[in-house]
Amino acid sequence: MKSSKAPISIAIVDDHNLFLDGMRLLIEHYYxxxxxxxxxxxNAFLDALDQGCIFDVVISDLAMKNLNGIALLGExxxxxxxxxxxxxxxxEDAATQEKSLRAGAFQFVHKSASRGDLFNAIHAAAKHGPSSKEQMRRNAQRIQVDKVDGEHVLAPRLAPQQLKILQLLAAGQTNREIGTALSISENTVKTHVKAIFRELSVSNRTAAVRRAQELMLI
Structure with a gap:
């Protein structure tokens, strides 16, 4: 196990700046x-990887805009x-924890956990080290499968722009409002919405939002 004094490269991914700063200060104190x-x-974290950044451990929030923790694991x-x-x-939903672990998370830690629990998880992750390519292959396969009402179904594959549109649909915005927010035409929004309906196997916005929430896409 790496000690608290051993060099360790940690990435923290969260869309709340206050939480990011708090986590950074805690880790700098502990390590x-x-x-x-x-x-x-x-997406910013993925860009850093594309630029060659290397990390020993990643700590990621689950509920994030655009790409949530499950989608990030897939990437x-x-x-x-x-x-x-x-x-x-x-x-605290057990199904949420199970889905995260099936998608390839090393550990799932609740945000109300103690500081000791968090750093025990970091210690364990650092000790575990890199996963094998076979384990990553199994993770990639698992993330494409979800279980709804006892039946296994393929999880939908939505583009980042479509995930943004889903977020705005959930907020009750119209196609025109979504187009303005994303700087795209209303017709383009309509095309994306139709694709979202098709991927989620639904026929209206309410059902799309409900289905996306069930799959933790938003």
Whole structure:
């Protein structure tokens, strides 16, 4: 196990800046030699990986805009990213925890957990080290499968723009309002909405939002 004094590279991914700053300060105190890097969204973290950044451990929030923790795990598995990922969430739902672990999370830690619980998870992740390519392959397969009402179904594959649109649909915005918010035409929004309905196997906005929430896409 790496000691608290051993160098360790940690990425923290969360879309709440106050939480990011608090986590960074805690880790810097607990790991004096560490230089944790913070990212305010999953896409910013993925960009850092594309630029060659390397991490020993990743700590990611579950409920984030655009790409949530589950979707991020899918992206990491597809890229064969082998560092362990600790998922943080305010949800106490057992199904949420199970889904995170099936998607490839190393550990699931509730945000109300003690500081000791969090750093035990970081210690365990650092000790575990990189996953094998076989484990990543299994993770990538698992993330495409969800279980709803006892039946296994393929999880929908939505583009980042479509996930943004889902968020705005959930907020009750019209196609015109969504187009303005995302700087795209209303017709483009309509095309995306139709694709979302098709992927989620629904026929209206209310059902799309409900289904997306069931799958933790939003």
């Amino acid at each position: 004096p030699s560490a230089s944790p890097q913070t990212y305010s969204c999953a 990491l598995n597809a890229r064969e990213f082998d560092a362990p990922v600790v998922i943080l969430s305010a949800s």
